[in-house]
Amino acid sequence: MSTTPLAVLDLIPRSSGDDTATAVANAIDLARQSERLGYRRYWFAEHHLNPGVLGASPAVSIALVAGATSTIRIGSAGVQLGHRQPLATVEEFGLLDAVYPGRLDLGLGRSIGRQQPAADGNGAGQPTAAAVSAYTANRGGADHATEQRTGNGLLLPKQFDFSRLLATSATKVATQLHLLQQPGAYTPGYDSQISDILALLAGAYVSPDGVAVRAYPGEGAALEVWILGASGGSSATVAGERGLRFAASYHHSPSTVIDAVDAYRAAFRPSAELDRPYISVSADVVVGETDEHAAVLASGYGLWVRSIRAGSGAIPFPTPQEAAAHEWSAEDRELVRDRVETQLVGAPATVADKLEQLRDATGADELAITTITHDHADRVRSYELLAAEWARRGHA
Numbered sequence: 001m002s003t004t005p006l007a008v009l010d011l012i013p014r015s016s017g018d019d020t021a022t023a024v025a026n027a028i029d030l031a032r033q034s035e036r037l038g039y040r041r042y043w044f045a046e047h048h049l050n051p052g053v054l055g056a057s058p059a060v061s062i063a064l065v066a067g068a069t070s071t072i073r074i075g076s077a078g079v080q081l082g083h084r085q086p087l088a089t090v091e092e093f094g095l096l097d098a099v100y101p102g103r104l105d106l107g108l109g110r111s112i113g114r115q116q117p118a119a120d121g122n123g124a125g126q127p128t129a130a131a132v133s134a135y136t137a138n139r140g141g142a143d144h145a146t147e148q149r150t151g152n153g154l155l156l157p158k159q160f161d162f163s164r165l166l167a168t169s170a171t172k173v174a175t176q177l178h179l180l181q182q183p184g185a186y187t188p189g190y191d192s193q194i195s196d197i198l199a200l201l202a203g204a205y206v207s208p209d210g211v212a213v214r215a216y217p218g219e220g221a222a223l224e225v226w227i228l229g230a231s232g233g234s235s236a237t238v239a240g241e242r243g244l245r246f247a248a249s250y251h252h253s254p255s256t257v258i259d260a261v262d263a264y265r266a267a268f269r270p271s272a273e274l275d276r277p278y279i280s281v282s283a284d285v286v287v288g289e290t291d292e293h294a295a296v297l298a299s300g301y302g303l304w305v306r307s308i309r310a311g312s313g314a315i316p317f318p319t320p321q322e323a324a325a326h327e328w329s330a331e332d333r334e335l336v337r338d339r340v341e342t343q344l345v346g347a348p349a350t351v352a353d354k355l356e357q358l359r360d361a362t363g364a365d366e367l368a369i370t371t372i373t374h375d376h377a378d379r380v381r382s383y384e385l386l387a388a389e390w391a392r393r394g395h396a
């Protein structure tokens with residue numbers, strides 16, 4: 001039997017009725033439980049301006065849980081380079097590595113950032129439009145206008161139109177950039193940022209003017225560097241060309257996950273880190289005692305996704321009762337269809353079957369599991385049931 005380690009992807013969700021302190025305490029507890037259950041990694045996402053998702057700083061989140069655990073790897077999924085400097089990122093993770101050596105994963109992701117105006121001045125005064133255009137242009141151009149399935153039946157739903165969401169959220173994007181970036185700052189090319197991070201970690205950075213710079217802390221840190229990607233665009237290519245580990249997303253961009261892993265493999269060149277491609281694939285999962293029980297636990301998911309897709313940001317995760325009270329329009333259902341239909345929900349055997357299908361379709365070396373339920377105990381139990389079934393099948 002093939003071994004496929006499981007990891008945890010935590011957004012630090014806040015449930016309806018809970019406060020920030022409770023959400024953070026739940027994250028620390030889940031990390032401890034995940035280590036006990038044998039999960040290989042515990043990763044934190046980075047999101048901003050979402051009342052129901054509190055993982056705003058991966059480095060701080062890592063510091064909070066690394067001290068409460070001892071063996072599980074801790075990482076970012078990922079650091080948003082649209083508004084973060086390579087040096088600051090290397091220094092933060094260098095400090096963490098000094099205390100928790102050999103346990104850290106530095107996952108790096110693209111995000112919307114203010115773009116530098118062209119030499120002719122085009123784009124000046126329109127940072128949001130330029131940022132949205134640059135972000136969407138690098139997502140890959142595959143056509144997923146209709147539902148598709150892989151050879152083994154994995155659902156690749158009709159692709160959600162992210163450009164429409166970004167365009168309708170222009171004011172929020174502009175506000176976020178204003179708060180996250182210094183006035184007049186712009187985001188360099190993604191490949192350039194990755195080059196700078198790798199050079200600073202290796203002690204080989206030289207500025208365009210020929211000035212050598214040493215990152216203390218950071219240089220020589222024993223980090224596993226990962227690139228995150230949701231499509232066959234620039235992230236997958238950069239990861240492959242650099243010979244880095246790649247994390248593809250089925251959980252938030254299910255239609256393009258095959259594009260992402262195929263583009264990564266096509267671009268892959270062996271490096272000092274890897275002699276072959278290495279891929280983790282994420283999935284939204286809820287496991288219950290039975291299929292029916294799991295469906296109740298997951299019932300708030302559609303309403304939660306709707307809040308994100310509607311442009312208001314993730315709401316605190318609803319109770320099943322709050323979810324049942326929502327009156328769904330046909331437009332609402334279409335807004336969340338791709339995410340709801342690709343959430344893996346059921347009893348342990350049901351979900352494990354679906355995860356095996358995802359693994360086989362993508363060729364994943366690992367699977368990253370993100371689970372949100374309203375009650376923390378149900379969330380822990382979901383991970384516990386899955387770990388037991390996965391081990392029973394000989395995959396752990």
